[in-house]
Amino acid sequence: MSEASAARVRADRWLWAARFFRTRALAQAALEAGKVRARGRVLDKGDTLKAGDVLTFVAGERLRTVEVLALAERRGDAPAAKRLYRDLHDPV
Numbered sequence: 001m002s003e004a005s006a007a008r009v010r011a012d013r014w015l016w017a018a019r020f021f022r023t024r025a026l027a028q029a030a031l032e033a034g035k036v037r038a039r040g041r042v043l044d045k046g047d048t049l050k051a052g053d054v055l056t057f058v059a060g061e062r063l064r065t066v067e068v069l070a071l072a073e074r075r076g077d078a079p080a081a082k083r084l085y086r087d088l089h090d091p092v
Helices: 011-017 024-032 078-082
Strands: 036-038 054-059 062-068 085-087
Touching: 011 024, 011 036, 024 054
Parallel strands: none
Antiparallel strands: 036 054, 054 062, 062 085
16 A cells, blocks of 8 residues: 555545444445535545545534544544544534
8 A cells, every 4th residue: 555545545434434324335325425525525435535634424414524633444442433533513
């Protein structure tokens, strides 16, 4: 894996690893439905993310805005998942 590809991860993998979606299939479905935006455009399931990207997406009934702090392709426990992002939405 090259250094450039190591600094990026597919959007569906990251959304799943960060525990916003219970399965990768649900993350892919959200991307295919146009419910995930970053860098001023709607993301496709093949798009990649890098640290510093700001995502806006619908997860369940909730609109989320998060900043990507770290990358992961594998799903870990909940505390590890929370270290992958910073929630930019005001608390409800």
